[in-house]
Amino acid sequence: MSCLISRICRMAMAPCPRVLVSLTASSSSRTRTYSSSPIASSVEACHQSRITSVQLKEKELSVHWNNTSTVDLPYVFLRDNCQEPESFDQVARQRLFNPAFTVDLNIRATGAEVNEEGRQLTITWPDGHRSRYKSSWLRQYCTGNTAMSGRLPVETFYWGSDYYEKLPRFDFEELLKDDKCLLEYLLKLESHGLVLVENVGTQSQQVKRLCDHIYYPKPCIYGIDVMKVESKLDASHIAYTGVELPLHNDFVYCDYTCGIQMLHFIHHVPGSTAGASRFCDGFNVAEALRKTNLSAFDMLSQYPIQFVDAGTDTVGDYDTESWHHTISVSSSGEITEVNYSNHSRGPHFPAILMDKLHEWYAAYYEFSHLMNSPEYLIEFKVEAGQMVVFNNRRVLHGRSGFKLQGNDYRYAELCYMDWDEIRSKARVLMKKY
Known part of the structure; x- marks a missing residue:
């Protein structure tokens, strides 16, 4: 049982998007397994993802990954989710500001660079504030969540x-x-x-x-x-x-x-x-x-x-x-x-x-x-x-x-x-x- 717990905990602690997948049926028992959390593959993809390059656009940052995929992330989303201590309480895991009152809706980054061999992205904002994001964090949240529930990460x-x-x-x-x-x-x-x-x-x-x-x-x-x-x-x-x-x-x-x-x-x-x-x-x-x-x-x-x-x-x-x-x-x-x-x-x-x-x-x-x-x-x-x-x-x-x-x-x-x-x-x- 301890091996099962360890495997579940490793998968569950990385909150990658839960994806709704197909329903399968056993012809003998007619019971079904509903896979609402293909966590193992998602977690592995998150941690293996590396940023190869970025491109500044008008309203979003284009992020290119080592698996050849590309995602455009709005600047307002990136600034809203800044993980720096002055923006996000690392112990309480809570945001310390309301972007509706402090961040221009049309904010645009003045600079962006890839660090640590693609494992980190650093963005510079017009007021000089710098935000650092781990590539695994960006990969987790850049595709959204299809399940949108508080369920535990098990099938x-x-x-x-x-x-x-x-x-x-x-x-x-x-x-x-x-x-x-x-x-x-x-x-x-x-x-x-x-x-x-x-x-x-x-x-x-x-x-x-x-x-x-x-x-x-x-x-x-x-x-x-x-x-x-x-x-x-x-x-x-x-x-x-x-x-x-x-x-x-x-x-x-x-x-x-x-x-x-x-x-x-x-x-x-x-x-x-x-x-x-x-x-x-x-x-x-x-x-x-x-x-x-x-x-x-x-x-x-x-x-x-x-x-x-x-x-x-x-x-x-x-x-x-x-x-x-x-x-x-x-x-x-x-x-x-x-x-x-x-x-x-x-x-x-x-x-x-x-x-x-x-x-x-x-x-x-x-x-x-x-x-x-x-x-x-x-x-x-x-x-x-x-x-x-x-x-x-x-x-x-x-x-x-x-x-x-x-x-x-x-x-x-x-x-x-x-x-x-x-x-x-x-x-x-x-x-x-």
């Missing part, structure tokens, strides 16, 4: 019904003691979206121990840190009953949907299938829909719908409402979220969608049937002493129904975390190693 692994055998598994105590193991866990959360933590034991508050080891749990309308998931009378949510819980994402009825759900099972009902957990890779299903029925995909990704939830929990009464696209897509075409919860879906639709409701329902039906099909759905019983952790914005979850008899009971403890904290911790550990 996204799309999975289907055979995922249980491939499910990444981690030992609880090792996560708390070994930062390399913790980093691997965080990276697998990003790439796979669903992992299993074993040997947690059946003591209370263990899920909070893991949250606190990363940063802290996310408070919400259901609780401040650790929430109890148990069957009870007068439940305000069907998750607290024994009826079948359909596939869904949590918090779609809030403007900000939580990033990570961590569910630690402490006691389970008897039976191999009673209360068994169900999971589906929403990104994989959304990509399949885009491939087979683009009009249905567009219908679900172009129009937001209403979600609502109201009731009472440990923090008191709550009444939430929000609108989300069923499938959220970035400007570069990358699927970023799936928002699906039929039991929390409200009756309102956008006015612009009212004359297209039949088409919307047709798309919704197809998407719903697809995610519940044997090709994409996995079901297994999370045993007492295990913790399942998953990306709430990607992985849909649910469970089979169960009946309580005699002294039977089903009890789990739940914490949420946000992706900001998950990714921050991973980047800190990548720097450490």
Whole structure:
């Protein structure tokens, strides 16, 4: 594992442009690997790039590379990204000036020279200020970034019904003691979206121990840190009953949907299938829909719908409402979220969608049937002493129904975390190693 961590850290610490590449499918498993970060080749290209010559133009500097390519960089971009101490704080890694107030939009360099055998470029500005840029830095940022997201630099692994055998598994105590193991866990959360933590034991508050080891749990309308998931009378949510819980994402009825759900099972009902957990890779299903029925995909990704939830929990009464696209897509075409919860879906639709409701329902039906099909759905019983952790914005979850008899009971403890904290911790550990 240490070799894998070292390789990932070396690749990840050089922020070269992430490029959107093609989707490939395995005919046997029908799972997909989505390569959103061909980092190794990009990093190598950045560090091997040398500047052979430069040419001063009217509004940009033409930079010629040793691979015979040429790029024109506007002077205002170069001055804005000056890396000198008076322009950029090297410790805080933050810009110290606003070019809108200090740099002429039509600024032009008075001189430019290539140094250190093509590894550095020095530019002189009209006020005498000199800016130095490493060739590797220029190469990283001169082509832009196609992905435009804060994701960790790992490939996204799309999975289907055979995922249980491939499910990444981690030992609880090792996560708390070994930062390399913790980093691997965080990276697998990003790439796979669903992992299993074993040997947690059946003591209370263990899920909070893991949250606190990363940063802290996310408070919400259901609780401040650790929430109890148990069957009870007068439940305000069907998750607290024994009826079948359909596939869904949590918090779609809030403007900000939580990033990570961590569910630690402490006691389970008897039976191999009673209360068994169900999971589906929403990104994989959304990509399949885009491939087979683009009009249905567009219908679900172009129009937001209403979600609502109201009731009472440990923090008191709550009444939430929000609108989300069923499938959220970035400007570069990358699927970023799936928002699906039929039991929390409200009756309102956008006015612009009212004359297209039949088409919307047709798309919704197809998407719903697809995610519940044997090709994409996995079901297994999370045993007492295990913790399942998953990306709430990607992985849909649910469970089979169960009946309580005699002294039977089903009890789990739940914490949420946000992706900001998950990714921050991973980047800190990548720097450490």
